[in-house]
Amino acid sequence: KAGVTQTPRYLIKTRGQQVTLSCSPISGHRSVSWYQQTPGQGLQFLFEYFSETQRNKGNFPGRFSGRQFSNSRSEMNVSTLELGDSALYLCASSLQSSGANVLTFGAGSRLTVL
Amino acid sequence: QQPVQSPQAVILREGEDAVINCSSSKALYSVHWYRQKHGEAPVFLMILLKGGEQKGHEKISASFNEKKQQSSLYLTASQLSYSGTYFCGTGAFSGGSYIPTFGRGTSLIVHP
Numbered sequence: 427k428a429g430v431t432q433t434p435r436y437l438i439k440t441r442g443q444q445v446t447l448s449c450s451p452i453s454g455h456r457s458v459s460w461y462q463q464t465p466g467q468g469l470q471f472l473f474e475y476f477s478e479t480q481r482n483k484g485n486f487p488g489r490f491s492g493r494q495f496s497n498s499r500s501e502m503n504v505s506t507l508e509l510g511d512s513a514l515y516l517c518a519s520s521l522q523s524s525g526a527n528v529l530t531f532g533a534g535s536r537l538t539v540l
Numbered sequence: 541q542q543p544v545q546s547p548q549a550v551i552l553r554e555g556e557d558a559v560i561n562c563s564s565s566k567a568l569y570s571v572h573w574y575r576q577k578h579g580e581a582p583v584f585l586m587i588l589l590k591g592g593e594q595k596g597h598e599k600i601s602a603s604f605n606e607k608k609q610q611s612s613l614y615l616t617a618s619q620l621s622y623s624g625t626y627f628c629g630t631g632a633f634s635g636g637s638y639i640p641t642f643g644r645g646t647s648l649i650v651h652p
Contacts, residue, residue, distance in 0.1 A: 435555040459640070468542070468645050469627060469642035469645075471642075482639050516582070528572070529572070530584065531574075532580045533580065533581045
């Protein structure tokens with residue numbers, strides 16, 4: 427069974443640019459959530475999508491957005507990049523949107539903003 | 541608010557035991573534990589649900605004290621493969637859906 431696939435794995439952008447990251451969940455998983463991981467803050471929740479609808483959102487500015495397609499694949503977009511956006515972006519999929527469901531993480535997309 | 545993990549780091553020799561704690565200021569519905577090795581994705585270890593149900597790893601155990609809003613992960617007879625950063629995840633329901641929050645992690649290093 428294929429795991430969670432994130433692309434690209436590494437990317438370098440400059441301030442002011444925008445970036446789109448992609449996440450393909452495990453087949454059959456309808457919930458996809460996104461996290462920002464930095465050494466200082468750990469794993470911080472960005473947002474979650476379930477059946478193409480955003481279920482909830484973390485405490486991030488509006489420059490961070492996402493969407494989910496009918497095949498459950500998800501994308502997240504960060505516009506007007508800032509140096510502080512440099513981080514590992516992880517997505518995770520689960521069967522349902524619930525605190526009782528196990529999250530399966532992808533390997534992440536490492537974004538460097540220069 | 542993020543749950544608070546302690547200690548921040550642990551260094552062990554193979555065969556020794558370790559305990560990692562996770563405390564929350566909010567009532568807990570569930571606690572998840574994940575391990576992340578350097579450069580890899582976090583991997584599920586354990587989930588503890590309110591009411592005592594526990595699902596997870598056969599060689600790692602955990603406790604969940606709902607009253608104290610705490611969970612502890614017990615690593616016994618540690619192996620080299622246990623090295624990594626351990627995260628606890630808690631959360632709360634908002635508008636009918638669950639918002640997860642993770643601690644900042646505990647770095648565990650196991651030496652031969």
